[in-house]
Amino acid sequence: xxxxxxxxxxxxxxxxxxxxxxxxxxxxxxxxxxxxxxxxxxxxxxxxxxxxxxxxxxxxxxxxxxxxxxxxxxxxxxxxxxxxxxxxxxxxxxxxxxxxxxxxxxxxxxxxxxxxxxxxxxxxxxxxxxxxxxxxxxxxxxx
Amino acid sequence: xxxxxxxxxxxxxxxxxxxxxxxxxxxxxxxxxxxxxxxxxxxxxxxxxxxxxxxxxxxxxxxxxxxxxxxxxxxxxxxxxxxxxxxxxxxxxxxxxxxxxxxxxxxxxxxxxxxxxxxxxxxxxxxxxxxxxxxxxxxxxxxxxxxxxxxxxxxxxxxxxxxxxxxxxxxxxxxxxxxxxxxxxxxxxxxxxxxxxxxxxxxxxxxxxxxxxxxxxxxxxxxxxxxxxxxxxxxxxxxxxxxxxxxxxxxxxxxxxxxxxxxxxxxxxxxxxxxxxxxxxxxxxxxxxxxxxxxxxxxxxxxxxxxxxxxxxxxxxxxxxxxxxxxxxxxxxxxxxxxxxxxxxxxxxxxxxxxxxxxxxxxxxxxxxxxxxxxxxxxxxxxxxxxxxx
Ligand SMILES: [Zn+2]
Numbered sequence: 001x002x003x004x005x006x007x008x009x010x011x012x013x014x015x016x017x018x019x020x021x022x023x024x025x026x027x028x029x030x031x032x033x034x035x036x037x038x039x040x041x042x043x044x045x046x047x048x049x050x051x052x053x054x055x056x057x058x059x060x061x062x063x064x065x066x067x068x069x070x071x072x073x074x075x076x077x078x079x080x081x082x083x084x085x086x087x088x089x090x091x092x093x094x095x096x097x098x099x100x101x102x103x104x105x106x107x108x109x110x111x112x113x114x115x116x117x118x119x120x121x122x123x124x125x126x127x128x129x130x131x132x133x134x135x136x137x138x139x140x141x142x143x
Numbered sequence: 144x145x146x147x148x149x150x151x152x153x154x155x156x157x158x159x160x161x162x163x164x165x166x167x168x169x170x171x172x173x174x175x176x177x178x179x180x181x182x183x184x185x186x187x188x189x190x191x192x193x194x195x196x197x198x199x200x201x202x203x204x205x206x207x208x209x210x211x212x213x214x215x216x217x218x219x220x221x222x223x224x225x226x227x228x229x230x231x232x233x234x235x236x237x238x239x240x241x242x243x244x245x246x247x248x249x250x251x252x253x254x255x256x257x258x259x260x261x262x263x264x265x266x267x268x269x270x271x272x273x274x275x276x277x278x279x280x281x282x283x284x285x286x287x288x289x290x291x292x293x294x295x296x297x298x299x300x301x302x303x304x305x306x307x308x309x310x311x312x313x314x315x316x317x318x319x320x321x322x323x324x325x326x327x328x329x330x331x332x333x334x335x336x337x338x339x340x341x342x343x344x345x346x347x348x349x350x351x352x353x354x355x356x357x358x359x360x361x362x363x364x365x366x367x368x369x370x371x372x373x374x375x376x377x378x379x380x381x382x383x384x385x386x387x388x389x390x391x392x393x394x395x396x397x398x399x400x401x402x403x404x405x406x407x408x409x410x411x412x413x414x415x416x417x418x419x420x421x422x423x424x425x426x427x428x429x430x431x432x433x434x435x436x437x438x439x440x441x442x443x444x445x446x447x448x449x450x451x452x453x454x455x456x457x458x459x460x461x462x463x464x465x466x467x468x469x470x471x472x473x474x475x476x477x478x479x480x481x482x483x484x485x486x487x488x489x490x491x492x493x494x495x496x497x498x499x500x501x502x503x504x505x506x507x508x509x510x511x512x513x514x515x516x517x518x519x520x521x522x523x524x525x526x527x528x529x530x531x532x533x
Contacts, residue, residue: 077296081267081286107282
């Protein structure tokens with residue numbers, strides 16, 4: 001990098017294990033084509049991303065619910081300059097949509113022509129699988 | 144709370160500083176601040192050092208420790224503050240509260256960042272990880288320009304703000320940076336150049352984004368007793384520090400046309416300072432991306448919600464206008480070394496309030512001698528609003 005005199009630091013590579021034991025039904029749900037959220041049994045607040053604990057009333061008595069797929073797109077961006085670990089991807093569209101359930105979801109928006117994408121348009125939240133077999137959720141065209 | 148004054152400020156040259164280590168860079172801001180205050184390092188009782196990328200984009204893991212040793216501060220109280228891009232303001236707030244509470248008579252807030260020791264895709268990676276890692280970065284690769292692009296899209300859809308309006312912010316801030324010798328980007332730009340620059344995260348283009356910079360800034364704060372003892376001629380008083388945080392997940396925000404944390408922090412600061420926005424002579428606002436400056440005009444109450452673009456179109460945020468904003472070039476062109484930015488805002492505000500902007504062409508005429516610094520971490524994940532008054 002440096003054009004100035006420099007000493008190269010020792011290299012370190014790290015990758016952490018991110019615990020999912022408390023959100024396992026979400027990751028299992030994706031494989032069955034469902035996008036799940038949690039709902040606090042005490043105060044009724046719905047959490048997406050799913051949470052094992054309610055920050056609203058501090059209860060940990062939560063139930064799993066399946067989200068409706070109907071979304072209204074609130075905003076979006078086409079990400080051209082990508083991070084190091086996304087260099088292999090083509091530029092992608094990230095969107096935030098509000099579901100009928102009231103919760104918002106941030107995900108890739110796929111299957112639309114760029115000129116079709118508008119704030120306020122309808123999209124469908126879909127559980128799917130990436131080409132390398134990872135379960136994921138994306139916004140797609142409503143059928 | 145005791146009255147607290149800023150009695151010394153210093154700022155390094157911003158830009159690519161591959162000539163210096165983190166400590167050497169910090170010293171470039173620290174020494175002039177100490178000289179400005181007329182004290183010695185041994186007089187500093189407490190140090191709040193802000194730096195966001197320690198161990199990630201530069202090699203030191205605990206920069207507060209090495210910088211303190213290098214600057215002769217060993218023995219003082221010490222902490223490192225992290226509030227993403229608002230780390231410098233968080234350090235300033237910490238130093239302020241330390242003095243205001245009577246815990247120390249003299250405290251230092253020093254911000255230092257080295258962001259150019261690694262390549263750009265890795266930097267985009269690190270900064271992209273700074274929202275909610277798993278749900279927004281790991282799965283979907285949302286980048287930092289992407290965060291603000293989501294706001295730009297929403298603002299354009301709701302209020303009719305255009306890409307030209309965004310470009311006008313870049314044109315203004317580059318103009319002031321061209322008059323500021325310590326700024327990173329000193330070239331003037333035109334609307335046409337900005338509009339034809341490469342897309343980073345649509346609708347944001349290269350000229351809508353701040354550069355990746357290295358830099359440092361230092362601020363020395365003192366109690367009223369110390370101000371008298373040191374016979375400080377022109378103290379700049381800390382009038383208020385307002386603060387708030389926003390959700391980690393962007394998906395949980397109320398809307399995307401502004402930052403709730405800015406609104407809340409600003410209201411708190413105005414209340415504590417007992418002023419209204421129209422009393423401000425000058426403001427430094429968080430313009431890491433051009434849309435951020437337009438939203439800041441609205442969220443800080445310089446205009447009504449949705450009228451930010453009108454303000455820039457009419458030139459109301461230039462010197463001579465209603466409220467001059469980012470007359471040092473802003474993050475957009477002066478540069479945004481994350482941990483240094485908040486302290487650099489206090490540096491510029493202090494210089495402006497004292498009437499000693501190094502270049503007379505950038506000196507804002509003062510009526511009430513009140514200025515504001517607005518520093519956002521993430522996309523409103525953190526926010527600090529600081530009001531200074533001479
Ligand atoms: Zn609850």
